[in-house]
Amino acid sequence: MSQDLIRREKLYVGLLTGIQFFNILDFVILLPLGPLFMRTLQITPGQFSMLASSYSLSAGIMGLIYSLFADSFDRKKFLLILLSGFIITTLACALAKSFxxxxxxxxxxxxFGGIITPVVYAIVTDLIPFKRRGxxxxxxxxxxxxxxxxxxxxxxxxANAWGWRYTFFLISAGAxxxxxxxxxxxxxxxxxxxINTATEKLIKTFKLGLQKHFQLPFLLMMTxxxxxxxxxxxxxxxxxxNIGISETEIKYIYFIGGIFTVFSSKLTGILTDRYGSMKIFFPALFISLPFIYLYTxxxxxxxSSLLIISTGFMVMINLRFIPVMTLLTQSPSINERGAFMxxxxxxxxxxxxxxxxxAGYLITENQMGKLSNFDLIGNISICLSLIGLLLFLRLNNNLKKERG
Incomplete structure (x- = not known):
């Protein structure tokens, strides 16, 4: 095996990892910047929820559209087109002076950002041999x-030092x-x-989405x-x-929570492979519920007390999703996997x-400047988690029956 080939593959992965870093940062940074947006732009919780949801909504729509022409263009050229749009729109975020x-x-x-991720994965599949692709x-x-x-x-x-606009300038410059x-x-x-046209692909995807045995996995994911x-x-x-920390202390929540999430995720993946989704999902779900209740x-x-609760919250919310995703990937056949995903x-x-x-519709800001109804949102989240438990059990039983 050529060492030059392996070095080139590592270079390609490093380049694509860098693209993903700035792409993901652009998506997630809006949430911890919430207090700064609400203060500097003088927006309500409902308006902030619109900002937070708008990216996901457009990314979801474009993800479906992308599936129709995913294999129609040179991937490098297409990635560069997406990156150009991503850089320009991120700069527009930095320059925005109104809600x-x-x-x-x-x-x-x-x-643009919503399509970059599947294109990156497709390029990895194209450039890295299967035995080193994992x-x-x-x-x-x-x-x-x-x-x-x-x-x-x-x-x-x-953002704390120079303002939130400079965070988006940094992302644009990095990209x-x-x-x-x-x-x-x-x-x-x-x-x-x-030879399949976009119309044929659309019909195939639509038919797959309507198949009865896929409705439960889709509902589980959405729940x-x-x-x-x-x-x-x-x-x-x-x-x-409400809790009373300063805006400059928010970064500690994500830094410490991220560190624990990285190590716990790897361990949970190993345990899920060894003991199965069911045995890992149950404790992860039920341990997550007290943390949801406490934080909200x-x-x-x-x-220091908040960091214990917030870290437990982030870790357990992430851990319970690993066995869920593992179970969901068992639903489609090999030929259905691309459209299913x-x-x-x-x-x-x-x-x-x-x-x-x-959540933005229910949460309001009272006369003291505190958020109201976040406790209600927490209770709804717990209820959805328990509904998800029932869906998980039913899907697990259905898959067992299919395997005979």
Whole structure:
């Protein structure tokens, strides 16, 4: 095996990991920046939820559209087009001086950023042989955790020092630099066009989505996604307005939570492979419920106490999703897997957008400047988690019957 080939593969993975880092950071940084947005733009919790959900909604729609022409263009050229749009729309976020301008910029950012991830995975599949692809995919997937540990705290520190606009300037600059490296170092990746038209692909995807045995997996995904995204957008605003920490202390929540999530995720994946989804899902789910209740009901506690609760919340919400995803991937056959995952991820985006919008509708700001009804949102999230438990049990039983 050529060492030059392995070095090139590592270079390609490194380039794509860099792209993913800035892409994911652009998506997630809005949530911890919530208190700054609400203060500087003087927007309500409902308006902030619209900002948080707009990206996911446009990304979900574009994900379905992308599935129709995914194999029709040179992947390198298509990635560069997406990165150009991503850089421009992220710059627009940095330059926004009103809620409506920022909302439009976030919608457009979701259109480009939402497709970058599946294109990156497709390029990894094209360039990395199967026997080394697992490690490459693992590196790309670890970007989310890396972003939580390094990207979010850095972005928040920049926002606290110079303003939130400079965080988006940084993301744009980083993506621009990564684009230059892609132009110079990533090879052209032409694709073999299939005889299927977009209409034929649309009909195939639509038929698959309507199949009865896929409705339960889709509903399970949407239930647990909604359970989490009822809470995620308002973790930072609630911590500042109700719990009483300062805006400059928010970064510690994500830094410490990210570190513990990285190590616990790897261990949970190993345990899920060894003992099965069911045995890991039950304890992860039931341990997560007290943390949901505590975070959404506490007020006026010390930062050290909050970090214990917030870290437990982040870790357990993430851990319970690992056996869920493992179970969901058993639902489609090999020939159905691509369309199934495209629909599944789009529904995940839709569910996160709807849950965020619903939370923003219920949460209000009282005369003292505190958020009201976040405890109600926490109770709804717990109820959805328990409904998800029933769906998980039913899907697990159905898959057992199918396997005979």
């Amino acid at each position: 409506h301008f920022l909302l439009i910029a976030r919608i457009l950012a979701g259109i 490690r490459a995919m693992g590196t790309i997937m670890a970007t989310f955790s890396i972003t939580s540990i390094f990207g979010i705290p850095t972005g928040l520190a920049i 621009f630099f990564a684009s230059l490296l892609i132009i110079k170092l990533l090879p052209s990746i032409p694709v073999t066009k299939t 647990f996604t909604a359970s989490g995204f009822l809470l995620f957008p308002f973790l930072s605003p609630y911590a500042v307005k 009901h506490i007020e006026n506690i010390k930062l 495209a629909i599944l991820l789009s529904l995940r985006s839709f569910a996160s957008a709807l849950a965020t919008a619903f």
